Amino acid sequence: MPALETTPQIRSRMSGQRSRDTDIEIALRKTLHAAGLRYRVHRRPLKGVRREADILFGPARVAVFVDGCFWHGCPQHATWPKNNALFWREKIEKNRARDRDTDARLTEAGWASVRVWEHEDATEAAGRIAALVRERRAG
Numbered sequence: 001m002p003a004l005e006t007t008p009q010i011r012s013r014m015s016g017q018r019s020r021d022t023d024i025e026i027a028l029r030k031t032l033h034a035a036g037l038r039y040r041v042h043r044r045p046l047k048g049v050r051r052e053a054d055i056l057f058g059p060a061r062v063a064v065f066v067d068g069c070f071w072h073g074c075p076q077h078a079t080w081p082k083n084n085a086l087f088w089r090e091k092i093e094k095n096r097a098r099d100r101d102t103d104a105r106l107t108e109a110g111w112a113s114v115r116v117w118e119h120e121d122a123t124e125a126a127g128r129i130a131a132l133v134r135e136r137r138a139g
Contacts (some may be wrong), residue, residue: 020042020054022066022068022118024066024116024118024120024122025054025055025066027122028055028064028066028116028122028125028126028129029041029055030122031122031123031126032055032126032129032130035126035130037057037129037130037133039055039056039057040055040056040057040058041054041055041056042054043056045061045063045106045109045111046105046106046109046111049102049105051098051102051105053065054066055129057133057136059137060112060132060133060136060137061110061111061112061136062111062112062113062114062129062132062133062136063106063111063112063113063114064114064116064129065099065102065113065114065115065116066116066117066118067099067115067116067117067118068118069117069118069119070092071092071095072092072095072096072099072117073092073093073095073096074117074118074119076117076119077117077119078092080092099115103115112132112136114128114129114132116129
């Protein structure tokens with residue numbers, strides 16, 4: 001990956017970005033909890049694979065990932081920075097490839113993987129997740 005040229009202001013702003021307990025994550029968890037669902041937070045669904053789900057329904061084998069539009073290259077909201085363009089393009093493309101690999105590994109192991117974009121409505125996303133969890137528990 002190319003060297004990253006940055007300034008103290010940019011470094012400060014980027015280091016302040018949350019990687020967990022974001023607004024959408026909290027809203028999603030509250031909605032799922034209010035619907036009577038119980039889950040684990042920030043757990044690895046597969047042993048030996050260093051990938052962590054944001055919300056995990058163990059017995060139903062459902063792993064939920066809340067993806068940031070910038071970091072995961074949302075098709076609707078992704079932006080490609082002009083500064084350090086090559087660095088950021090490679091970084092985001094690697095994130096996308098890792099997401100596809102994670103989903104494939106989970107599917108192979110019998111898990112369902114759910115991706116929620118940070119711009120999605122938490123209530124709608126929770127409804128989609130709750131339906132999947134209940135379906136997998138029943139069948």
